Amino acid sequence: MLALPLDIDQIKGFLDPAEGAALQRAALAGAPLGACLEIGAYCGKSAVYIGTACKSVGAALFSIDHHRGSEENQPGWEYHDPDLWDADAGAMDTLPVLRRTLRTAGLEDTVIPVVGRSAKVAALWGGRLGFLFIDGGHTLEAALADYRGWTPHLASGGLLAIHDVFPDPADGGRPPFEIYQRALASDLFEEVEAVKSLRVLRRL
Numbered sequence: 001m002l003a004l005p006l007d008i009d010q011i012k013g014f015l016d017p018a019e020g021a022a023l024q025r026a027a028l029a030g031a032p033l034g035a036c037l038e039i040g041a042y043c044g045k046s047a048v049y050i051g052t053a054c055k056s057v058g059a060a061l062f063s064i065d066h067h068r069g070s071e072e073n074q075p076g077w078e079y080h081d082p083d084l085w086d087a088d089a090g091a092m093d094t095l096p097v098l099r100r101t102l103r104t105a106g107l108e109d110t111v112i113p114v115v116g117r118s119a120k121v122a123a124l125w126g127g128r129l130g131f132l133f134i135d136g137g138h139t140l141e142a143a144l145a146d147y148r149g150w151t152p153h154l155a156s157g158g159l160l161a162i163h164d165v166f167p168d169p170a171d172g173g174r175p176p177f178e179i180y181q182r183a184l185a186s187d188l189f190e191e192v193e194a195v196k197s198l199r200v201l202r203r204l
Contacts, residue, residue: 001017001020001021001024002024002052002053002056003052004048004049004052004105005048005052005104005105005106005107006048006101006104006105008020008045008048008049011043011044011045011048011101012042012043012045012081012084012097013042013043013044013045013046014042014045014079015045015046015049015163016195016196016197016198018195018196019163019195019196019197019198020045020046020049021049021195022161022193022195022198022200023046023049023050023053023133023161023198024049024050024052024053025053025193025200026131026133026159026161026193026200027050027053027054027059027061027131027159028053028056028057029131029159030129030130030131030132030157030158030159031053031054031057031059031130031131032057032130033128033129033130033131033155033156033157033158034127034128034129034130034131034153034154034155034158035059035060035062035127035128035129035130035131036050036054036059036060036061036062036129036130036131036132037061037062037063037064037129037131037132037133037150038050038061038062038063038064038132038133038135039064039065039118039132039133039134039135039136039146039150040064040065040070040133040134040135040136040137040163041063041064041065041067041094041098041113042065042094042098043084043094043097043098043101044063044097044098044101044102044105044111045101046133046135046163047061047063047098047101047102047107047111048101048105048107050111050131050133051102051105051107051110051111052105052107054110054111055107055110059110060110060111060112061110061111061112062112062114063098063111063112063113063114064114064116064118064121064136065094065095065098065113065114065115065136066115066116066117066118067092067093067094067095067098067115068091068092068093069084069091069092069094070136070137070138070142071137071138071139072138073092084097095113095115098113099113118136118137118142118145118146118149118150119145119146119149122145122146122149122150122153123149125150125153127153128153128154128155129150129153129154129155129158130154130155130157130158130159131158131159131161132150132151132153132154132158132159132160132161133161133162133163134146134147134150134160134161134162134163134176134179135162135163135164138164138173138175138176139175140174140175140178142175143175143176143178143179144175144178144179146179147179147182147183151183151188151203154203155203156203156204157202157203158202158203159192159200159201159202159203160183160189160200160201160202160203161198161199161200161201162176162179162180162183162198162199162201163176163197163198164176164197165177165180165197165198165199166197171197172197176197180199180201183201184201187204188203188204189201189202189203189204190202190204
């Protein structure tokens, strides 16, 4: 794994270091084929892993998030963090934390935050992707929108990474697993790596 520019454990998030290393490998492999893009920035943990890989080869990472938190981040839910609550807006706001993370990591010129809903950005996107990481909302509607909106932009040979893929329903929500299964059933993708809850697939 490429050396990280800061203590990754200081960044809020749910990405295992082994998964982060796999994301780096996938980004390095995909970057020559097109842009690198992640859906779901939160506080920037994945952006540091992927951004470090992109910076090493002179590529950029587009990081898409509305920064109002996923369903499970909302008040009363299991993964709500009151430190990320914006009382004035009456909503979550992770964007200031992401910007601080990128500044501390020296990645402000490498990671390009795009603030908005994934599906709306996807509908306006015109470029080709070499690497795509889906880690956004975990409802079926959100996961399907990410998959349907972004995978058509992935170049042949490009890498698709999906986080929180749990074959056993007891381990976590089903939508990421369902879009993973959809990708394999499409005959457009082949699996190239599985690390904990991360799956990496190549577009054929």
